[in-house]
Amino acid sequence: MYYSREIRSCKQGIYVLRLMSRKWYIDRINEKNTYNIIYYLYFFLDFYFPRVYTNKKYKERMKGMTKKELAKKASEELKRLYPEAICSLEAEDPFQLLVATRLSAQCTDARVNLVTPALFGKYPTIEAFAQADVHDVEELIHSCGFFRQKAKDIVGMANDVLSRFGGRVPDTIEELTTLPGVGRKTANLIVGDVYGKPAVVADTHLIRISNRLGLVETKDPLKVELALKKLLEPSESNDFCHRAVLHGRALCDARRPLCSDCPLNSFCKFCKEQ
Secondary structure: OOOOHHHHOOHHHHHHHHHHHOOHHHHOOOHHHHHHHHHHHHHHHHHHOHHHHHHHHHHHHOOOOOHHHHHHHHHHHHHHHOOOOOOOOOOOOHHHHHHHHHHOOOOOHHHHHHHHHHHHHHOOOHHHHHOOOHHHHHHHHHHHOOHHHHHHHHHHHHHHHHHHHOOOOOOOHHHHOOOOOOOHHHHHHHHHHOOOOOOOOOOHHHHHHHHHHOOOOOOOHHHHHHHHHHHOOHHHHHHHHHHHHHHHHHOOOOOOOOHHHOOOOOOOHHHHHO
């Protein structure tokens, strides 16, 4: 009698089961029914719980590869795909980048780049921003969303930078996060892009891609940042974040990732689960 490949692969297991059990009712089970039961059980698990199998296959494939080695492999591949790791926000000085980053919260970088030319044209210096009327700033940044709070933060940042830091944008995360509206994401971007220090900008693209690769297993920005700082080379960490953003926009979309076209699919955990 002919059985499918999956069924034939079960024969040896059944034989061993019978030898180990030594129970009379195991020997009296109809052989054909036994194969059918196992086959349908295999189909049921494979259909309803595919991750049980794919995770096992992924772990076997990645056996011997540490997270640090995986991070290095991903970093090298992203560097090959996106040689120029640049920030998509357009700015001419550190304070302008700080303002642009604040505007990018819950807003696309493309929209911010449409708004900032007029904003920076009217307020070209930190002193100009410090003396700006909040309502005038609101009008200029209205299309970026949450414009009232952002306008208030921008004017507040300018005043704090002038009064507390002598007009120079701080170069540490601790100092930057004391400014109005500046969180760790913004602070890491300034520290990395402006001052060339090791930094991890934990934005939505980086969090998604890091989880999909298997580098982290959390969506908490702070935990992702701290975990990647341990895994990535300090000299590559900032560029890795920019490249992750570019990759997230190009291939690794949140809803419809193009896994079949992705050069990272050979070692990507998410791809193996599909």
